[in-house]
Amino acid sequence: MIFAVARTHFAKLKRDRAAFVLAFVVPVVFFSVFASIFRGSSSRATTRQISVVVVDEDRSANSARFVDALKREKGLRVFDTRSVPGGRTAPVADATAAEAMVRSGDAPLALIVPRGFGSSPIRFGPSNRGPTLTVLADTSDPIAPQVFYGLLQKVAMTSMPDVMAETGIEQMDRWGGGLTAEQKATLQKNVDRLRQETRRTGPAAGGTGSDSDGGLVAVNVRDVLGEQKKNPTVAVFAAGLGVMFLLFSAAGAGGALIEEVESGTLDRVLSTRVTMTQLLLGKLLYLATVAVAQLTVMFLWGELFFGLELHSHVPGFLVMAVVTALAASAFGLVLAALSRTRMQLVALSNLLILVMSALGGSMFPRYLLSESVQKIGLVTLNAWAIDGFMKVFWRDEPLVALLPHRLARRWEVV
Amino acid sequence: MDEALPLEITELHKSFGDRRALDGVSLTFAAGEILGLLGPNGAGKTTLVRSVVGRVRPDSGTVRVFGRPPDDSRSKAAVGYVTQEIALYPLLSPAENLSAFGRFQGLAGPPLDEAVGQSLQWTGLAERAKERTERLSGGMKRRLNIAAGTIHGPRLLLLDEPTVGVDPQSRERIYQMIEELRRGGVSLLYTTHYMEEAERLCDRIAIIDHGKIIALGTKEELVRSTLGxxxxxxxxxxxxxxxxxxxxxxxxxxxxxxxxxxxxxxxxxxxxxxxxxxxxxxxxxxxxxxxxxxxxxxxxxxxxxxxxxx
Missing domain, CATH: 3.30.70.1150 (ACT-like. Chain A, domain 2)
Structure with a gap:
């Protein structure tokens, strides 16, 4: 009897192709997608570069050497210009301009090389006074500032060994009881040779460095966006998870359309004065209203228990909630239209939504992924929504910034 | 428009792939008439009915409902469609279902409320107006299914096998409802599998097979012309x-x-x-x-x- 029951179900599984696909093909496809994503992330060749905008206020030979060495560092993409309307570029003039770029999300990091850095770039120990490099960070990616800090130390050591040696000699002279003139001459001769050697070969290029306390160059990392936030990362999670569940619920609600087809209700409704356009718009209105309500409940909960600052971002939240809800609802209806049965819809929506959520940043931050995978992720609804919610809650940008990039630029010009 | 026939179908052809669902169907019927459409499964009955409500676009031929094409909003207002399936919202109550289909046909406000009330009385569902439709008996659902197609007072009603799976008592009640509609001057196209229904209710009977009308007339005419x-x-x-x-x-x-x-x-x-x-x-x-x-x-x-x- 037991085998008779099991056998019946095996026969059913064999006939139900959608269930079969759901049971065997979807997990394999999903595993393959994730394996590809993370294999890409761990590969040296595709490891992401950290973008840094640099402002060299010192303009000395040493600071130029330092910046030049940073530009040659494989783990970094260093630039000192910004794009301006008309498709041209202009130099980033000062620290204020660099900070604005970080605030707007054009660069995750900015490095300000202060005046006087070139004359005394290296410090030994905390007591050594000297100009301090300032790193302005967007800590929505909390890893980038730490990696950059380590790379700064490494580049300082490999790009300016002569300066480091000179500073060391000065310190020894000061604290070690004084050097003789002959000793000083010999040391200077070796430092000069080191300098020439460095100029000839350039600094040793390499991968990423590691973070450490009390480095060779003094660095002050300032969180320009999150410093006044109560709970800086919760908005990112709320947006990411919110969009994913919106997609799931829209796909589920889209299933009602399939049930209406199967029951003949759709045929009957369309035989009345209701047109197909009216029917779809009506369904979209319903789905989007429910989705906005879902997001509102989620963000209110976030405000009550997790320090999400909803009350101070209501207009931006509403704009983002409405457009995200409309997009997710339309997506659910498209999925329902592509599926012939509810089982097909479940298989298709699970596959698409989980992949979109993984690539688009709903499951884990996109900055963890390789650059090529990050670019693929940009086509997902999740990535658009997360970027939009980030602009509202993280960057405190005005509503016009939520327009598509080109449109927003034109608005600014006007 | 009122002088035009309720339904005129001329040389209607429709194929789904290689299968000819309708193969040159022509049909007219007069105001207040009940025309029975008899045919085995796959004969083309439902395709013909769906063509009349504009849900199937014919490959060639024309359909005119009171002189207008089926997708004209005035045609849609004049036609009621009772589907073979129980095409209702199972989680909504009978009153809510009737109200929804009334709104889909353009009713609103007091006329809608009045139509819903009358339909509930007509179907004998007034006492269960607020229950979920999914909890009604098969016969009750069938009656509600008919009422959802007639809530807006159509002058032409298309009934696609309205008594399938219904017990004899409920079937009798449905026959009474159809007689009442006929007395109210509604023209009916009645698709059925049941000979006794066709014999009892229909003024004329069209027999359809392989997408063609192979005989049309009163029962006596059909018997005389076929069997002598x-x-x-x-x-x-x-x-x-x-x-x-x-x-x-x-x-x-x-x-x-x-x-x-x-x-x-x-x-x-x-x-x-x-x-x-x-x-x-x-x-x-x-x-x-x-x-x-x-x-x-x-x-x-x-x-x-x-x-x-x-």
Missing amino acids: ARQTLTIETEAPVPAPLKASLEARGGTVTDSTVHFSVTEPAREIPELLAAFRNDGVRIRDLALKTATLEAVFLQLTGRELRE
Whole structure:
């Protein structure tokens, strides 16, 4: 009897192709997608570069050497210009301009090389006074500032060994009881040779460095966006998870359309004065209203228990909630239209939504992924929504910034 | 517009892939008439009905509802469609379902409320107006299904097998509802599998097979044109018919199977005594004898070579 029951179900599984696909093909496809994503992330060749905008206020030979060495560092993409309307570029003039770029999300990091850095770039120990490099960070990616800090130390050591040696000699002279003139001459001769050697070969290029306390160059990392936030990362999670569940619920609600087809209700409704356009718009209105309500409940909960600052971002939240809800609802209806049965819809929506959520940043931050995978992720609804919610809650940008990039630029010009 | 016929179908063709669902169907019917559409499964009945409500776009030919194309909003307002399936929202109550379909047909405010109230009375569902539709009995759902198609007071109603799976008592109630609609001047296109329904309710009957109307007329006209004035005589004998008698009966046009003999007779008063004499002469005792007038079922069988429910 037991085998008779099991056998019946095996026969059913064999006939139900959608269930079969759901049971065997979807997990394999999903595993393959994730394996590809993370294999890409761990590969040296595709490891992401950290973008840094640099402002060299010192303009000395040493600071130029330092910046030049940073530009040659494989783990970094260093630039000192910004794009301006008309498709041209202009130099980033000062620290204020660099900070604005970080605030707007054009660069995750900015490095300000202060005046006087070139004359005394290296410090030994905390007591050594000297100009301090300032790193302005967007800590929505909390890893980038730490990696950059380590790379700064490494580049300082490999790009300016002569300066480091000179500073060391000065310190020894000061604290070690004084050097003789002959000793000083010999040391200077070796430092000069080191300098020439460095100029000839350039600094040793390499991968990423590691973070450490009390480095060779003094660095002050300032969180320009999150410093006044109560709970800086919760908005990112709320947006990411919110969009994913919106997609799931829209796909589920889209299933009602399939049930209406199967029951003949759709045929009957369309035989009345209701047109197909009216029917779809009506369904979209319903789905989007429910989705906005879902997001509102989620963000209110976030405000009550997790320090999400909803009350101070209501207009931006509403704009983002409405457009995200409309997009997710339309997506659910498209999925329902592509599926012939509810089982097909479940298989298709699970596959698409989980992949979109993984690539688009709903499951884990996109900055963890390789650059090529990050670019693929940009086509997902999740990535658009997360970027939009980030602009509202993280960057405190005005509503016009939520327009598509080109449109927003034109608005600014006007 | 009011002088135009409720429905005029001319040379309608529709194919789904290689399968011809409608193959040159032409049909008209007059105001207040009930036209029965009989045909086996896959004959094209539902495709024809869906063409009339604009849900199937024909490959060629025309459909006119009160002189207008089916997708014209005035045509849609004039037509009611009762689907073969229970096409209702199961989680909504009967009142909510009626209200929804009323709104889909453009009703609102007091006229809508009034129409919902009347429909609930008409279907006998007033006392269960607020229950979930999914909890109603099969017969109740069927009645509500009809009311959802008539809430806006259509002048042409398309009923696609409205009594499928309904118990005899509920079926009787549905027949009464249809009679009431007819008395109210509504023209009905009635698709069914049940011969007795077609015979009882319909003024005229169209038999459709392989996408073609193969016969059209009143029941009497169909019988006369298909079977003439013949009647079927069935004789049951107590023992199998002996070979000599069998040969003699078959020579007179009968069909003999063991102890059952079928004859098609045109003059029963003359032919029956002659046959009884033949049995008596051979010493064969008769157990039962029945004379039946030709039915719609026989007409259908004669025309399509198939039972209706095949």
